[in-house]
Amino acid sequence: MKTPSTNFREVESDIRTNFKDAMAYGDYLHLDKILSAQQMRTEEHDEMLFVVIHQASELWLKLAVHEVSAAIRLIDEGQFRRAFKVLARVKEILNQMKQSWSILATMTPVDYLKFRDSLGNASGFQSVGYRSLEFLLGNKNAQAIRVHKDRPSCTARLEALLAKPSLYDAAIAQLVRAGFAIDPELASRDLREPYQHNDSVEAAWTKVYRFSDRFYDLYELAETLVDLEDAFQNWRFRHMYTVQRIIGFRRGTGGSSGVGFLKQALDTSFYPELLALRTNI
Ligand code: HEM
Secondary structure (H helix, E strand, O other), rough: OOOOOOOOHHHHHOOOOOOOOOOOOHHHHHHHHOOOOOOOOOHHHHHHHHHHHHHHHHHHHHHHHHHHHHHHHHHHOOHHHHHHHHHHHHHHHHHHHHHHHHOOOOEEEEEEOOHHHHOOOOOHOOHHHHHHHHHHHHOOHHHHHHOOOOOOOHHHHHHHHHOOOOHHHHHHHHHHHHOOOOOOHHHHOOOOOOOOOOOOHHHHHHHHOOOOOOOOHHHHHHHHHHHEEEEEEEEHHHHHHHOOOOOOOOOOOOOOHHHHHHHHOOOOOOOOHHHHHHHHH
């Protein structure tokens, strides 16, 4: 029997070098496409950082959308354990995205102003990935789709998600399935409209928390949602604070008031009853 080699040269000799008819690493990952997509608009050194952080964030958002969609299906099927595993990954994706603010914050206002004008009106506000994730998590906002009116494929993707039940709708459906008395109007509400606090939902979640041993799956589901919102809000906060640090109180390239607009978003809660019940429990 051949013993595993500890000799570096011998190991090297086993490495495959002939990829004429075989798929190599770069082929599988389409690195030619990904690594040629950093098309800078200026010669400024920091524009590369700016482009890479945005592109990497978009990839993470794509993965998060894929995972939350799967979690909604699993919750609908009552497969809680599997849904928790998927959502634990989403939380880590959001944490990973949050971490990128520390890299971006190494760019000073002077560095950014050297190429900011070249962005025109491009802004993360037009990120389909971000908006898709918000809709899937439960923060519906039809107004936010208007910026895509000249991009029919983006509008179609977001319209489809706007009309679908969110992760929170899936969680509330499980409250109904467990026998809680939930306002029947909630089931027939317009899913395109922003979710509003509902007393019957708060009463149900309060009972789940008070009798957590009896309703352990629902209790864990509720805390998982709070974890996700917590991670999302952390990303939002770091975005707002990094923006303040880099552009101060200038208006955004997307046309908003800038930091003021980003601060407002921090007041939006995805799961209002889960926040409210903490005061009265
Ligand atoms: C120097 C760096 C950055 C600056 C100065 C900045 C600034 C802003 C501003 C001012 C807005 C408000 C909309 C507008 O008027 O443009 C905004 C929105 C947004 N930005 Fe950034 N941003 C930066 C980096 C990033 C990065 C790296 C991402 C990652 C994807 C990102 C994603 C977003 C998203 C998703 C929104 C929409 C937020 C919402 O609708 O609540 N931004 N950004």
